[in-house]
Amino acid sequence: MREIVKKILEVVGSKDIVFVGTEEQAEIKTIKPDEIELYPKKFENIIVDDIEQLDEEKMRKLAEMSDCVWVLFSIDKFIRKIDSSIEDMIGKGEFKNVNIQEKVEILKNLMKGNAYIANFNLPDLAIAISKERGKIPSEIRSEPLTSFFLNLSMVEYLKSKLEEVKREKELVEKELEREKEKSRFLNNELEKMIKEKEIVQARLEAEKKEIIKEKDALAKEIGIRSKKFECERRNAEKKWRREITRMLKERKAIEENYKKEREKFQNELEKMNKSYEEEKAKLQKEIEKINKEKDALAKEMNVKLEEMK
Structure with a gap:
């Protein structure tokens, strides 16, 4: 039974x-x-x-x-x-x-x-x-039957609404996590660009030092040759004068070439700085946009939670 x-x-x-x-x-x-x-x-x-x-x-x-x-x-x-x-x-x-x-x-x-x-x-x-x-x-x-059914129905209804709010909260949290991941990705990209700029600047600085070193070495070589030519000047004055003239022309050409290379390097550096500032501004705008969207999602979640109270 x-x-x-x-x-x-x-x-x-x-x-x-x-x-x-x-x-x-x-x-x-x-x-x-x-x-x-x-x-x-x-x-x-x-x-x-x-x-x-x-x-x-x-x-x-x-x-x-x-x-x-x-x-x-x-x-x-x-x-x-x-x-x-x-x-x-x-x-x-x-x-x-x-x-x-x-x-x-x-x-x-x-x-x-x-x-x-x-x-x-x-x-x-x-x-x-x-x-x-x-x-x-x-x-x-x-208890009377009517109040029992009503109470039981309301409990189940509120349980279902609570589950619905929990699901919405989980979706919002997942969306916020995706936005955070996107923000972290953009920050990593910005750091990569900064490192790349530093590498380029270091390479250009090394090239500049190498050019100066070569110039100093050339000047030293000219001095040595000048002393040698001085010893032989009387015996080969004409030849010495022609050689000096040729070397002076070469020196001038080298200096002009150095000047051009320096201007070219300066222009490239300015372009790179300009590109870096533009990219930095663009990334900053995207980060601000993401933060606004994140704040909007948080406000929306707070409103929904207030409505459920």
């Missing part, structure tokens, strides 16, 4: 009571749902296993057969049906009552009585529906 049936029998007794269901219950008479309309006898109490299987005519017969009807139902099954109704409300904009609520309301109206939840601290609950002249035992009377 099911525990919920045992609990009811402990309160109302096993005399003048019948069980309506498809499975036989020990120590209590059982009637199949299809046999209700054919049964002539009346009972003080009737226990119904699954009211959702009964149509209105069968429930009308129940109302005639007894002053007190006990409707059994599983709280887990009922919550799953509430979840389904909430999904319909979110998706279609309409909230439908769970079928068991409608059936119980019909039976209550047919009996012209009141309905209460009898909680025996079991996975199954019992709804006790009693006619006005009937009496529900005071030791099991609990």
Whole structure:
């Protein structure tokens, strides 16, 4: 015998009571749902296993057969049906009552009585529906049926809304993390450009030093040759003069070439500095844009959280 049936029998007794269901219950008479309309006898109490299987005519017969009807139902099954109704409300904009609520309301109206939840601290609950002249035992009377269904529905609805807010929060956090990753990537790119500029500047500086070194070496070589030519001047004055003239021309050409190379180097350096400043400004704008978007997302999240409070 099911525990919920045992609990009811402990309160109302096993005399003048019948069980309506498809499975036989020990120590209590059982009637199949299809046999209700054919049964002539009346009972003080009737226990119904699954009211959702009964149509209105069968429930009308129940109302005639007894002053007190006990409707059994599983709280887990009922919550799953509430979840389904909430999904319909979110998706279609309409909230439908769970079928068991409608059936119980019909039976209550047919009996012209009141309905209460009898909680025996079991996975199954019992709804006790009693006619006005009937009496529900005071030791099991609990909260009214309407407030129980309303409270249970609101709890499940708020649970679903909380899950929805959690999902939205996770999406916002993921988006913020993506923006942070993008910001880190841009910062890394900027650091790479700065390092590349430093490398180019170091290379140009080394080339400049090499040119100066070559110039000094050339000047030194000219001095050595000048001393040598001085010793031979008297014997080869004409040759010496021509050689000096040629070397002076070469020196002038070298200096002019150095000047041109220096100007070229300066121009390239200015272009590189200009390009670097433009790229830096561009990256700074992108970073500011990302920060604004991040602040906007954070404000939006705060607004949503405030709305949920």
